[in-house]
Amino acid sequence: MSVTNLVKTAAFAAVFIATTATLADDQPPLDDATIETARTLRDAALEEDTAYNLLESLTTEVGPRLAGSPQEQVAIDWAVAKFKSLGFDKVYTEPVQVPRWERLSEHARVVSPFAQSLRVTALGKSAATPVGGVTAEIVHYATFEDLQAADTADIEGKIVFISNRMKRHIAGRGYGPAVQARGRGASEAARKGALALVIRSIGTDSHRMPHTGGVNYAADIPRIAAAALSNPDADQLERILKRGKPVTLHLDIQTKDHGMVEMANVIGEITGTTFPDDVVILGSHLDSWDLGTGAIDDGAGVAITMAAADLIKRMAPRPKRTIRVVLFSAEEVGLVGARQYAERHKDNLKHLIIGAESDFGAGPVWALASKVRPDATFVVDKMAQIMGALGVVRADRVAGGGPDVGQLGRMGMPVIDMMQNGNQYFDLHHTADDTFDKVKPEDMRQNVAAWAVFTYMAADWTGIF
Ligand SMILES: [Zn+2]
Structure with missing residues (x-):
């Protein structure tokens, strides 16, 4: 509409x-x-x-x-x-127990066939890759649903790339469908043996600014690193994939999980x-x-x-x-x-x-x-x-x-x-x-x-x- x-x-x-x-x-x-x-x-x-x-x-x-x-x-x-x-x-606070996660560093680069770096950011709460990063072939899905339907044999040992595009809408209705890839993609990929997940940013711009946002890891599945490419970089990766040759990506995401800390809701009243x-x-x-x-x-x-x-x-x-x-x-x-x-x-x-x-x-x-x-x-x-x-x-x-x-x-x-x-x-x-x-x-x-x-x-x- x-x-x-x-x-x-x-x-x-x-x-x-x-x-x-x-x-x-x-x-x-x-x-x-x-x-x-x-x-x-x-x-x-x-x-x-x-x-x-x-x-x-x-x-x-x-x-x-x-x-x-x-x-x-x-x-x-x-x-x-x-x-x-x-x-x-009245001004007061009420204590809240909060998970503290920290972003340390994030790098992505195409190793082959056309070597070049890509703009990437770790998704919020993402696990780290092993120190030094992972290097693996990309397997590409257009949507989270396509990843859900995919065979384990196609994914094992690879880096999953989900390229769904968020649609612009006055009330933000494009967000819900697109954000599945960010929230649930990592655990779905990990369940099928993927080493890491990269997604197209959940955002409507065309700048080289990747969009972060929370990952929800399923409890019983190993946590793999999850990151978002900026929209132009996701476009670039799609063009490279369209050439039909295997594409190898190097992804190095370093993060730290500090456990729970006490913060607060802040309240002011009239x-x-x-x-x-x-x-x-x-x-x-x-x-x-x-x-x-x-x-x-x-x-x-x-x-x-x-x-x-x-x-x-x-x-x-x-x-x-x-x-x-x-x-x-x-x-x-x-x-x-x-x-x-x-x-x-x-x-x-x-x-x-x-x-x-x-x-x-x-x-x-x-x-x-x-x-x-x-x-x-x-x-x-x-x-x-x-x-x-x-x-x-x-x-x-x-x-x-x-x-x-x-x-x-x-x-x-x-x-x-x-x-x-x-x-x-x-x-x-x-x-x-x-x-x-x-x-x-x-x-x-x-x-x-x-x-x-x-x-x-x-x-x-x-x-x-
Ligand atoms: Zn908000």
């Missing part, structure tokens, strides 16, 4: 939902004052650069912050200090006036991959959610329920902080009124999706209507809550998706090019404006989502 069609469909859905939603007897109405304040916050957010400045600070003063690394601890200290200096009512125990959760993740400075993934989300809560604290009457900004630890290495957060708070679910997550870069919000009770949709419809001035439409899909907040969503917490335009997100995602200069201040303002509307209305309305 084209982007235009998608927007039209969503706009049509907005009309449909707005005219069919009915106000149930047992749900309170939205106060005019709540609506008026939400509009004021929306307009005020467009006049200031708090989020952009927070992102500049995080990416400059902390930089890369790989899960479990000393730099993640620096980020945790940064976040605690920022919440405090912004004047949040306390509600009437129902302080009832909480609206704004999520994002504080860790990043190590190659860039984690500006779009997920420094932007950290900055947007902190700034939205800060704006409400400064410019609005206190909402009736508590706003809780949660900066999750170690998302990239397996949703580690979010899973431990959900486990810790699972008995308090009835007080987690609704949640949303910002973890899709720094592009503008274009659609609002929800997973709420039918008799609460009128509140979300009104949020979308107020966000309409920002170019946001009501989306005709069920929200998931994002990777981290979605852990609570699966347990039954209502969720909202503030869907961002992700057309460019996967050009930069998990690469050395994920840096601050790529972020537009006006897009950060637009995000904060939309988030302030959602957050304030969710926290000030007293009904049940």
Whole structure:
């Protein structure tokens, strides 16, 4: 579906939902004052650069912050200090046990028939090759499914290459199918006797920047090294393979597994006036991959959610329920902080009124999706209507809550998706090019404006989502 069609469909859905939603007897109405304040916050957010400045600070003063690394601890200290200096009512951390993995070195080169080096990066949590690397013939599969269907005899003693291409899509729908190769390729190849795995980067750019990202090793299969070639280098390897001669690759990936370390989720709250125990959760993740400075993934989300809560604290009457900004630890290495957060708070679910997550870069919000009770949709419809001035439409899909907040969503917490335009997100995602200069201040303002509307209305309305 084209982007235009998608927007039209969503706009049509907005009309449909707005005219069919009915106000149930047992749900309170939205106060005019709540609506008026939400509009004021929306307009005020467009006049200031708090989020952009927070992102500049995080990416400059902390930089890369790989899960479990000393730099993640620096980020945790940064976040605690920022919440405090912004004047949040409560600032605290909750411990998280995190696996610490470290990238040491990575090299790939075609040995024959056309000797040349290739741009490569180790996938996150990848095992190392033997010291000095491995040299072996390449066996090529177009997709992960082709590898699954392949015979062991074709793979034993070789390096598997999966060349699937990620498709560009506003909501990132190309990611799920393509990322199978990254997540599951190594164990599938190892099961059939491969020495290592290389994949085409899971990304939509044409730069020589390989995209890292987590590997999921199966428990009962030997761990082999797994790496991604940049997209032009994967193209090059495919052209070499098309010549029909055996292709020998040398791959040298050195990494280190440090075991478990203690990190933390960082939490800042604005306390509600009437129902302080009832909480609206704004999520994002504080860790990043190590190659860039984690500006779009997920420094932007950290900055947007902190700034939205800060704006409400400064410019609005206190909402009736508590706003809780949660900066999750170690998302990239397996949703580690979010899973431990959900486990810790699972008995308090009835007080987690609704949640949303910002973890899709720094592009503008274009659609609002929800997973709420039918008799609460009128509140979300009104949020979308107020966000309409920002170019946001009501989306005709069920929200998931994002990777981290979605852990609570699966347990039954209502969720909202503030869907961002992700057309460019996967050009930069998990690469050395994920840096601050790529972020537009006006897009950060637009995000904060939309988030302030959602957050304030969710926290000030007293009904049940
Ligand atoms: Zn992320």
